[in-house]
Amino acid sequence: MNTGLIHVKGYVVAIPRLTDARQARVAIVQDDVEYRIVPRGVGVDLDDEVSVPVEVTGLHEDCDGVHYITVRSYKVLEDDSWLEE
Numbered sequence: 037m038n039t040g041l042i043h044v045k046g047y048v049v050a051i052p053r054l055t056d057a058r059q060a061r062v063a064i065v066q067d068d069v070e071y072r073i074v075p076r077g078v079g080v081d082l083d084d085e086v087s088v089p090v091e092v093t094g095l096h097e098d099c100d101g102v103h104y105i106t107v108r109s110y111k112v113l114e115d116d117s118w119l120e121e
Contacts, residue, residue: 041093042093045091048088049086051072060073062085090110090112093109
């Protein structure tokens with residue numbers, strides 16, 4: 037179980053709630069890696085941002101190969117030009 041501060045840019049996607057032990061409802065996908073958003077604090081707000089590009093800062097935890105982020109802050113990105121970087 038690794039933890040640390042992480043910055044992730046990607047699109048918010050919905051995930052089936054029944055498949056996640058921590059009750060995550062959304063995730064952010066960056067470089068084909070899914071980071072599930074722990075539904076606590078600021079992370080709860082991302083439930084309303086499905087299909088929106090965002091940049092998230094939070095605590096990362098890898099638990100049995102599943103990536104989780106406890107979001108400390110996020111911002112909605114105006115465009116997706118960062119995909120070309």
